[in-house]
Amino acid sequence: MSLMTKEQYVESLRKLNLKVYMFGELVENPVDHPIIKPSMNSVGMTYEMAQHPEYEDLMTVTSNLTGKKVNRFTHLHQSTSDLIKKVKMQRMLGQKTAACFQRCVGMDAANALYSTTFETDKAHGTKYFENFKKYWTMIQETDFTVDGAMTDPKGDRGLGPVEQSDPDMFLRVVERRPDGVVVRGAKVHQTGIVNSQEVIVMPTIALRPEDKDYAIAFAVPTDADGLFMIYGRQSCDTRKLEEGADIDVGNKEFGGHEALTIFDNVFVPNDRIFLNGETEFAGMLVERFAGYHRQSYGGCKVGVGDVLIGAAALAADYNGAHKASHVKDKLIEMTHLNETLYSSGIACSAEGYPTEAGNYQIDLLLANVCKQNVTRFPYEITRLAEDIAGGLMVTMPSEKDFKDPVLGKYINKYLQGVATVSTENRMRILRLIENITLGTAAVGYRTESMHGAGSPQAQRIMIARQGNLAQKKELAKKIARIDESQNKK
Template identity: 40%
Template sequence: MLKTPEEFEASLRELHPTVYIKGNKVESVVDEPLLRPGVNAISVTYEYALLPEYKETMTAISHVTGRRVNRLLHINTSQDDLLKKLEMTRLLCRETGCAQRYLCHDALNALYENTNNTDLKYGTDYHVKFLNYLERVQDEDLTMCVAMTDAKGDRTKRPHEQHDPDLYLRIVDKNEDGIIVRGIKAIVTGAPYTHEIIVLPTRNMTFQDKDYAVSFAIPIDAPGIELVSRQAGRPGESGAPLTSRYGQATAQILFDDVFIPWDSVFLAGEWDFAGSLTESFATHHRVSCIGARAGLGDMLIGATAALAEANGLDPQKIGHVRNKIADLIKYVESFYACGVTAAVFGSETRAGNFIPDPIYSNIGKLLQGTHIYDMFRIVHDTSGGILVSSPYPEDMETPDIGERLNRYLQGREDIPTDYRISVARLLEDITASYQGGWYSVISISGGGSPEATRLEIMRKYDIEERKSLIEKITGV
């Protein structure tokens, strides 16, 4: 059953995760002002799924149950599903900046594939357990955070080589009922205001790392789990039109010898399937990153053009402004086009679900992660200093002072000052505030560093085929 936003919040109230922010224990995540923008952003994924105009984009028929589910919990059964998921991500993120819940989709699809493949080699029963899990989260319309990134210690060393054995999450014990895990997952989006955690390995492993090859699901308030979170967005800031309303928290999740029943375990020691699970998740997730940043790009394009106009610089008439906005569009639509191509060239896995083409998924993510700075440069260059100097809303509303500011800060005669200032504040919010910095960091690092995507491109691209072409042309 699709939940309403109200039911989503009510379901969070039934959970009691241990969450700390700035040294304080959070009594209720739904009532915590510092987390409110995060709850709001995820609520939009519930709201949109119920709107008739978004039904096809936001929902799908589950091939497991035959029931309509939120597309963010759907297993892709075609290239069209891949495409719709990309469109959905853009749609959600042009409203919220970052809707976070797409991570669920990416992890569920990766687990669908990998549990099947692990069973084929090892005769395990992970896939059946996963299907039971999938059916439950689809039917209850849950939101899961995805905990992949480990603390990782010295980056040049494998998990078992680290000076402290707990720098990657690991299995410390197993018994007939389940496994016991210890360690930390270091950057987890939205964790405090989700229902469950899906844990994935963060890299490929060797036999010596087998205790680190672990994947499972666990309720967010399970015993032994503690979250150290940061605020979501810029709650309470009057000059933050987007991020006071919508934001994204990240949390460190500490696992202090946490028991996971076998029913919820999807990988436990099959070290040679850790890498494929990570890779499959990354391939799906990088397309999500593309869709998410295209949504942000929509805001940047619209606001940059609007502010230029308010400054009297018609983007269709003033040559350099036209060129800059055309470049902004070029960046956004070129990485989005890679997302489309990744979906269209998507293929069926051995498990029967569909995965985006990895080369275009990685190229799109690489373009998005590296061009974010070019995009912000264009915004800053085109907008001028008003971007960081517009008065606070309270000052604009102060009698006398406000009226004078309103008069002097007008740009083009037929465009109200209020409009000019509001657009400038939005651009400051998403490119030049604490959140602006945050958006550039999530763009470059979220979903994997540029180097990680380059490595994938070089691993997957058929350079030998290109070399054979040269032999054919030169004849040597």
């Protein structure tokens, strides 16, 4: 079975013995929990679209490991065309869910590990590449969803892993056995982990020789002994618990999630270890993963942006402001910003190159430019969407009031916009805008755009490194006819 259906995916999640906590309690059935389920539906779309003739060209691809057709989320990119199609797939899925579909981190971790394990083995004579190929072949065969866990809590940001007052602030090896290692620590912001069958764990920063116990990369099932998750809160999340919740949630079917994930003495067998003490390769792994993930944002956020632009245009249609020149201009500006994000996502893919292992890496400079734009443009797009939507987006009464036999008729009367459009439809589109700009989906569209795949400063460091400033100076000198031999010594 190389391609699961959505139904098979859901059933495979049911078989897991996940330990997920929310509001202080163990969630007995995560798959059917009303707060979690929309996020599972988003991942489900990555399976559903792979079965659909109109989308399979983006969603499926031939594996270099098995020669079989696999979901692109389990693919090791074999060309710049693969990198471009990855971004296109992410845009399409953003359009279909208006949320984070969570499966990108595993794909990005896999591609970073494939090339890094190859180069680690070359330098150290280790067997991580074989370990990883065997593991990833299993993932391609099962079509599992894999979480990519990188971000450690980090404690005092001014201190390295071994200098922390609590050594668990970065995930580390606490015991070495003949058959594997035991790890302890936590990974924060784990997107989609509750909807994943497996988790790949990586270091979070470049490491020094003394950080040997922290240079650990591995994979375990998400229901491994000692692993548990504490579900992250989202703005307006409990609206999903309200009886008959529909209009007020803005996006009833889809969502995303994050969780604080604890590794409390988790055993990792040797054949699931992909880095173990080779500290000089931690930086390479982090940089490659971050590069892929910064590329990803040039697709997924653009797809959500497409929905938000459409929602803003509909809000204007529904209140009769659609012909106003400033509204038209704001929609143009939103589109310009959104397509600029897409442009850099495509550009860093088109300029990709093969690694020593054979899979393709994105252009790091352009991927970092892409993500730097993502830390800004969605904020301006949401500002413009709120501008067009008007204040009603955050002041209108609840769905329950709208359905109340007494109050409903007043709401219906006074919240009417254009006479041909129902008040309910007007409320629906305003709630969708609210959902993306400051509700549950804002986690993915706003703050994740800021900090996901690295905060803005992380990209600026990479842009400084990759920016080729010395060559730019030489260009200027040549044009200005500068003779540096005339400079004072």
